[in-house]
Amino acid sequence: MIDEEGAVPEAGEFAQRAEPFRRELLAHCYRLLGSADEAEDVVQETYLRAWRSYGTFEGRSxxxxWLYRIATNACLTALKNRGRRALPSGLGGPADDLDVPVGAEEADVAWLQPIADAPESQDPAAIVxxxxxxxxxxxxxxQYxxxxxRAVFILREVLxxxxxxxxxxxxxxVAAVKSTLQRARARLDEVDPERGRISEPTEPRTRELLGQYIAGFENADTAALERALRTDAAIELVGTRTWFSGRATCLRFLARVIxxxxxxxxxxxxxNGQPAAAAYRRDDDxxxxxxxxxVLDVTDEGIARIVVFGGGPDLVGRFGLPPANPCP
Known part of the structure; x- marks a missing residue:
């Protein structure tokens, strides 16, 4: 209900009750959209719609x-007539010839974006x-x-x-939901039949491998990087269609940029719930x-994949990190 001055009497109550769900709704919208930027926009839209309709919320759910219903349908509207967001490995095979320059950034491709990890739960199982x-x-x-x-799978299997x-x-x-979920599971098995658990960022082996990766770059030590990578490791350069597969090929590429x-x-x-490293490069000044x-996929056997997002200060700022001159 809106009073004569255009205010919503329940606004304070709505904010108090709805705000605790904001972070999980952001994660939900990100899973659907593959974009942290778009997810934030949809969450804002969700809260605006919910605030305007709160006076008619009757508590049947x-x-x-109720908030998930609004957010999910807002995401489905945003996804109409839009293709999937991708990583380089989803657009073609790995690069074989390192003498061919890395491709220029392609603005016409909708790229997958990373998202900051900020679990609020105190329950370790819930955090995992x-x-x-x-x-x-x-x-x-x-994205496939x-x-x-996508919505049914996330709502049923993830949430x-x-x-x-x-x-x-x-x-x-309910019958349609069950049928849709079966089709979604089958399609995901086709796209990634070997989906498996990667190590938690807090596990000692994970921290050790992340440390080796960081030390390898900072010290220009390709031997350290070789020890950290699995034999089947891959590197993806988001923003281009270029990616490399196999430790030997990855090391040859790293030797050129290190x-x-x-x-x-x-x-x-x-x-994304994975160990990551924000990278800063020294300029001529x-x-x-x-x-x-x-962003690293880490297993007990080593680093399986490195997905590189070159977003500069804007990207690292999303993770609460400085645009320049991090502490040594």
């Missing part, structure tokens, strides 16, 4: 379910589940699903909403300026 639902490999695989299949609640959110039947000791500084962080972010 929980406030959380939240991180697993944000893995880059999962987000990239979800039609929008409604564990009951089928009846999902049906209500999407305006369909420079001399002191050319790079790195700050460990977490992105001696200033270390943000280059971007490397």
């Amino acid at each position: 929980s406030l959380r379910v 589940a939240s991180r697993e639902g944000l893995r880059l490999a999962l987000i990239a695989s979800l 699903l039609p929008a409604r299949q 564990a909403f009951p089928a009846a609640e999902v049906a209500d959110m999407l305006g369909t039947t 420079g001399s000791p002191g050319d790079w500084r790195m700050i460990p962080t977490v992105a 001696g200033v270390y300026r943000a280059f971007g972010l490397g």
Whole structure:
């Protein structure tokens, strides 16, 4: 209800009740859209719509379910007539010839974006589940699903909403939800049949390998990088179609970009529930300026994949990091 001055009497109550769900709604919209920027916009839209309609909210479902319904349908609207967001490995085979320059950035491709990791739960199991639902490999695989299949899979498999609640959110039947989920699972098995658990960023082996990766870059030590990488390791350069497969090929590429000791500084962080490193490159004036972010798939056997996002100061700023001259 809106009073004569155009104010919503329940605004304070709405903010108090709805605000705790903002972060999880952001993660939900990111899973659907593959873009942190778009997810933030949709969450803002969701809260605006919910605030305007709060006076008519009758409590037939929980406030959380109601917010998810608004957010999910806003995402489905945003996904209409839009192609999937991609990583380089989803657009073609790996590069074989390192003598061919890395491709120029392609602005016409909708690229997958990373998202900062900020679990709020104090429950270790809940934190692990939240991180697993944000893995880059999962987000990239979800992009292959039609929008409604993507929504059903996320709501049922990642968030564990009951089928009846999902049906209500999407305006369909329980039978349709179950059928859609089966098709989504089958498609994901085709796209990534070897989906498996990667190591948590807090595990000692993970921290050790991230440290080796950072030291290898900062000290221009390709031997350290060789020890850290698995034999089947891959490197993807988001923004271009270029990616490399196999430790030998990856090391040849790294040898070309690693420079001399002191050319790079790195700050460990977490992105998409995975270990990551914000990279700063020294310019001719001696200033270390943000280059971007490397997100690592780490297993007990070594680093399996490095996905490089070259977003500069804007990207590292999303992770609460400085645009230049990080502490040595």
